[in-house]
Amino acid sequence: MSDAKNGQPSDAAKSSLSEGLSPPQQAPGIMERADLLTGIVLLVLGVAVAWMSWEMPRLEVRRIHPATVPGLVPGLLGLTLAFCGAILALRSVRASADAAGWRVFGGIFVSPEAGRVGATLALALIYALVLVGTLPFWAATALFVFAFIVTFEYAFSASRSPLWRTVLTATVQAVIVGVTVTLVFQFGFLVRLP
Secondary structure (H helix, E strand, O other): OEOOOOOOEOHHHHHHHHHHHOOOOOOOOHHHHHHHHHHHHHHHHHHHHHHHHHHOOOOHHHOOOHHHOOOHHHHHHHHHHHHHHHHHHHHHHHHOOOOOHHHHHHHHHHOHHHHHHHHHHHHHHHHHHHHEOOEOHHHHHHHHHHHHHHHHHHHOOOOOOOHHHHHHHHHHHHHHHHHHHHHHHHHHOOOOOO
């Protein structure tokens, strides 16, 4: 794949490199800003985990040894997570000096991919925090599956099927998944579901 005369890559090799085999080019500062936000989130999460672990009962009345208290391991993990998040955030602050890149970085959060991630997060949180416990488990699961399928097969799809077909497919799959998951957990794993 190199030219025999001068050792340079041939035209075919150059074209194969330009067809997507080279790593993607990103705007300067994108990764530093992503690292900064990730570091801040990890720092806050680690401190929250460490604080909640500190607040857990130590069970002194049951003569539990201090090395085996329930909050010890989560507390250590939370402190480690906070430490790593702080290092990541500080390193990214020192690496990026310009403020103009924040506009480019903010564009990531209004992209279609960010919309899909946000929809997934919203549906999962609604399922876990609202539906489970309010409705029977099979109904909550079926409703979640139905909403997920309709959202991604119709609202976020580039090639949409007719709405009636999407709703029909989502309904059938939602009922199958809701009932199957409930039966497997109740009779296979012997877990009482809410």
